Amino acid sequence: MRGDLERLSRRLGHTFGDQRLLEAALTHRSAGSANNERLEFLGDAVLSFVISAELYERFSKANEGTLSRLRAALVKGETLARLAITLDLGEHLRLGPGELKSGGFRRESILADGLEALIGAVYLDAGIAAARTRILSLFEEELQNVSPSEVLKDPKTRLQELLQSRHEPLPGYSVLSVEGDAHEQTFVVGCRISGLDMLVKGTGGSRRKAEQAAAKAALEQLENG
Template sequence: MAPPPTTQANRRTLYCRRHHQHPHRQCRSVLMVMSTRLLEKTIGYRFRRKKWLELALTHPSYRHENSDQLEDNQRLEYLGDAVLGLLAAHALYQRNPNATEGELSKLRSGITRDETLANIAETIDLGRHLRFGKGEAQNGGPSRKSNLADALEALLGAAWKDGGQRAAQKVFDNLFPAVINKTSNTSSDLNPKGTLQEYTQQHSLPQPTYESIATEGPDHSPQHTIHVHVFDQIFSATAGSKREAEQRAAEQALCSIQNESPR
């Protein structure tokens, strides 16, 4: 009968036995070193001071069950939350030059929410690198989305502590490009007027011009009709505010672009 395949866990155990280390004490540190090296390769950043990475991977339940562990990742999570907000805000600001403050805030909230962070953490298998207490580990801790989201923020905080903004930026650039691209691609849905202007600039076409045609209805609830002139065509829309009417008119123009080439 062929021997069972050697898994990564088996290799770690064999390594410990080969070096005559106690599986629950000395071996524990060896396993942590092996785990952190693999994670560093995945995130594209090598920590100069491993204590920050190890702390980011330490769940509060582990500290509660190990008297020699004085800290956990909660403070790094707090720092990482702020770091993530900064890096995400800058990335979106650069990629969406026509988005308003409110639109950028909405895009950023989609990046920084727990569900998004947990999904990213799952793609790098972050849960298996975390240290949990026995109770939490046995009750789904490594796969719990809140734990994964918190740990990912702690990881960014740890990178900042280890190497400043440049280090955190490197981790962010390695882990978040897909979600940044996806979020930026939806910005046209939030700001069709800006997207239309971008399109005309990229194709060296005359800029769209907006004309207020009529305002009807009671003072407390007026309806504004706007025309946008673009591609030698006129697109019209009506809404409760001039800004919203302009956005709707621009959206109609963008729909026309998708169906036929501009003149």
């Protein structure tokens, strides 16, 4: 085993039986065709399952919406990238020449995907119980710090989550009209929910506020309808 991979295995708490899985998990798509994209798909599902089951157990009073928001808060790219950094994952990823120079958001996304791929690889190497143990160990602090009261969300996000939970298409927003002088404009935005044949309007002093108002009105119609 490459010496640096031994260090990564130690940090992760898992020694791979099949080294090729670890190598594949660490290969970004920019570095070749035997890359980590398929493992990322798998790891994403493993992670979501393990975190969902854990949240279900820990928050026995939380309803579905709160559980979904807790999960979204835990498995978002930013958190995954931060956890990837605790493993020094960036040092071990194989990237194509173009990607080596990229920074910021792009880099965060590569780290998050790499961590998901690594989780997928642990699952294939040793099964769901081993993957679960590694995930809960990685997310220990996150799980302790996340709380239902902190994940209350804005109407647009809640509308999106409600529609996803009902297997309906996502909403579309469009500005229907803008009135008033430049410094005192009123936006009217339509929120279109195609699966439900709905168009709901919202008004506000900015496009963003009008969108939130439209989403709020749509939520109310959906929850009472």
